[in-house]
Amino acid sequence: MELQVQHALNWIEKTNEKIQTNKDYLSALDRAIGDGDHGLNMARGFQEAVGKTTSSSYTSVSDIFKDVAMTLMSKVGGASGPLYGTAFLKMSMAVKGEDSVSHERFTKGVEEAINGIIQRGKAKEGDKTLLDVWTPVLRMLQEQSDFEADSLENTAKSAMESTKDVMAIKGRAAYLKERSIGHLDPGSVSSYYLFASLAEVLKEGE
Amino acid sequence: MELQVQHALNWIEKTNEKIQTNKDYLSALDRAIGDGDHGLNMARGFQEAVGKTTSSSYTSVSDIFKDVAMTLMSKVGGASGPLYGTAFLKMSMAVKGEDSVSHERFTKGVEEAINGIIQRGKAKEGDKTLLDVWTPVLRMLQEQSDFEADSLENTAKSAMESTKDVMAIKGRAAYLKERSIGHLDPGSVSSYYLFASLAEVLKEGE
């Protein structure tokens, strides 16, 4: 299958739902090893993003991603704002020119998103940041030739869970050094919601 | 009997003991309707007063009272410092000229002390201040011709207890108006300790 405009809209909406539902949980995770605002930041940003996408009409997935990118960039703030914003902007650019998005194109989009995240944040996989979810997801996408909802959900989930045992090198949690071990990375949890929502959309779309 | 130098010294010492023992209680009473420092103030002042009287030698009660007055004046602060200081200063002046103090002289001293307190603090009996203990004590003294330890103790005690039902007109508790009812006046409680200590000295001295 290919990602159509409606899929992309549903993706953002589902992501927002999960983030609103888990807003306090995300903030609590961030309180443990950061400054406690991750849920607030993401909830503010995705609420606005959905406000934007539901009040506009689109003919391409790329445009949706672009609006999401711009909204996140200007509404989230903190570390996650530029990172999620950059991710969506890079995905928007990678899938530009076609109305819907093939698995191959999407995979390319995620790859570009990761490059953008790395360029901005200077982190690498294993630093206990959202890259620890994005990178395994990319590897999984690259190993497959079509969207596979279940493995997407599973990959993202186990990647998210394994951030718990890692010591933070980048982000605010890095100040805690060893004390950051034993806590999930909040940005990885929100990234898990993002990919889990995509998995749900893919399932519905089948 | 007459109050001798040793009696006066014992009086100050006993008063200090009671105040040190009840320091937190006095502060707690003051917290309820004032600013919570009465125990601290009195404990600081009487500790110094005893320090002074035990390290000096006296030939007259008047001199003891004067040293106590000066010490309280310069160590207590707040409302109680000038009031207790003035009280002892006036008593010192009233009993001056003789080594020991008759009941009559002492009664005069208390009367002068009260006048001094009124002049400084502009309060009257019934305003829920330490005058509510001093004034009944004076009346009792005036009714008798010799020291009577038990009635001194009893009068001071019941006077102190009856400050509970009164609304404060003067002092910090006055800001509370009706809300000051139901609480003992801290200065009346410390004044009760003063007279109860005197009663004990009188008993021992008999």
Place this chain on the structure above:
Amino acid sequence: MKKIINDPNLVVQDMLAGMVAAFPNDLKVVPNTTVVARKDAPVSNKVGLVSGGGSGHEPAHAGYVGQGMLDAAVAGEVFTSPTPDQVYEAIKAVDGGAGVFLVIKNYTGDVMNFEMAAEMAAAEGINVEQVVVNDDVAVEDSSFTTGRRGIAGTVFVHKIAGAKAEAGGSLEEVKAVAEKVVANVRSMGMALSPCTVPAAGEPSFVLADNEMEVGMGIHGEPGIARKEIATADEIAQELTQKVLDDIEFNSGDEVAVMVNGLGSTPEMELFIVNKKVHAMLADRGIKVYKTFVGEYMTSLEMAGCSVSLLKLDEELKELLDAESKAPAFRS
């Protein structure tokens, strides 16, 4: 009780030492006293200004010592009026021959101790005058009782009387302008949480999670009413209205506004209160000449705020604007 202190009984001493260490060119402690004075005190032929009170109200009072404001501040124990001998030391330290003026907050203890010091000074031939500040409208102004308390509005008296003295005003002139400020300044406060006197170790009162105390003094004394906690706008409304009701404010009047934090209120919240205060004044056509937002007269770590309004005329405006070099009031 969690405090960054060494010995609860030495907080005043330690604080004064730390203060003079911070401003060695401007302030000095008069030896063997708890008096902080201008480094150059006594200034000859200038009226000397002395204020003070219990400690725990920092930056009041020593933070207001400096050119253009106080000549000396006397620090008592925490929340306890200083003793007459200490006030007397301050008077002597600032007497430059033009007399000494005392700014006293209206608390029984302060009034008595300062007056006794004034009597001592008068006996030594020093010309002493005083003003008693009673700006707190939470408390009834009655001559039968202790009367109203002095709270944050006192800082305006320091500033304006200080400027008058600095400008060469005579003892009578300083007194007159101080009385003018007292006649025109009103304040009211509230608290969300209590404070703990270090040597006592117990909080001054206990408030439930949904309660606030209205009509607070600045010594942890209970206020005049306990209520359910309200919004910043409602709080500002209540405090400001009480102040406005107390003396005549007319459309076109000019005022100085002070939104004062009691110790642990984030400045953010003070500015939120200030927004509403300004809106209320604008509604009534009252013009704000100058605004002060911050911690001016605190109550240790109490959370809460007070609102003060000072009605201004040309003289007061000029003196309010005059230069001050006090560490806590630079203008």
Place this chain on the structure above:
Amino acid sequence: MKKIINDPNLVVQDMLAGMVAAFPNDLKVVPNTTVVARKDAPVSNKVGLVSGGGSGHEPAHAGYVGQGMLDAAVAGEVFTSPTPDQVYEAIKAVDGGAGVFLVIKNYTGDVMNFEMAAEMAAAEGINVEQVVVNDDVAVEDSSFTTGRRGIAGTVFVHKIAGAKAEAGGSLEEVKAVAEKVVANVRSMGMALSPCTVPAAGEPSFVLADNEMEVGMGIHGEPGIARKEIATADEIAQELTQKVLDDIEFNSGDEVAVMVNGLGSTPEMELFIVNKKVHAMLADRGIKVYKTFVGEYMTSLEMAGCSVSLLKLDEELKELLDAESKAPAFRS
């Protein structure tokens, strides 16, 4: 959570309105932004200075806007770095043709958002330079990690770079002196109690009655170690020693000292800490040129303090002393 606010989601907006209401002749909010700028911005041919960050650090950053210091401060949500578009608005608002200089505290979010704004501005032909302040010695300085945080020492960068720009310094000169400050300033903090982000409603961490957190950031992030609460002298000793160990301080060196309160620490306690800091410096023959005690970079209502030392040379001394008209830094 007890706060004097209206709506937890509107605290920043309400605060900025209350701030501009307080200083209408000095400050303005750039319309439809969370940028507070000098009323007269842009000042032509002067380098424009922009700083900012999450809100909740008041008086940082808007309190440092004014002649001789910042031209604009960008306010993010509480403890959340402002977004690039807002920073870009600030850059545009202060660009007087001589370029714009950004003072960024070293947090991933701040660095990224400010850099993105700088890219946007560069694309519009505005000359932008920046410095990243990382004075917090509690955190290891490693290029493999996020590196050290920027905390209270940042205020010295604002002051000194601001004075340089005000004196007509070029963008390169402003950058050079800002880098000199960054190279010579070190800080470390501790906390006795947490703070609560209004929109979150939960305290940032929980400390037992006998615990303190050492090596605090200014966003309620946990510090580097949790310990039994110590005396003021021990606390001052620990913070100051860590600072002294980090860069070379020699006998005869001159420093500026800042003892900064995190929000609810009574000034009394800050002065008690200051006493010990001065004693330690005196022991080492280090001369204190100037001392700052108060709330300069807070963490809402957190109780605690930080100690900063800035090693001075003649240029830095002169710029530190230069006039500032910023509401929270009058000199």
